[in-house]
Amino acid sequence: MEIERKIRQLIHQYKTDNPFALAEAKNIHVIYGDLGGKLGNYLKYKRSKFILIDDKRTPQDMLNFVCAHELGHALCTPDDNTQWLKTYTMSINANKVEHVANRFAVELLLNDEYISNNKDRSLYDLAKCRGVPEQFIQLKNE
Incomplete structure (x- = not known):
């Protein structure tokens, strides 16, 4: 329930459910580069937060999800620097920090307003339109 409330507040405050626009609004820097196999990564260094996205391996249709x-890491588990996704080996049975980030992504991209519209x-x-991998749809309203 906490994740859904956080997402409703974000969408209401910033008038968008676009993860890139929200990152910018929250002063989280999005950087593209070759991550060597990981599609994305979150990093907090000192007081700055960074979302790293592999611009060589991340499929275009998955950019929003990544x-x-x-x-989700930056806003829900901000002090845990994490690595995510080796090429296409995504797991629904990820550890707790990864599970929270996966739920956040699903709830943001498949938010209730978007579904009702x-x-x-x-x-x-x-989910396909928003780049949410099929195996994560079950996390909606978990």
């Missing part, structure tokens, strides 16, 4: 996942489409179709 950014949303790393934003698209009632004529299935949750799976909406």
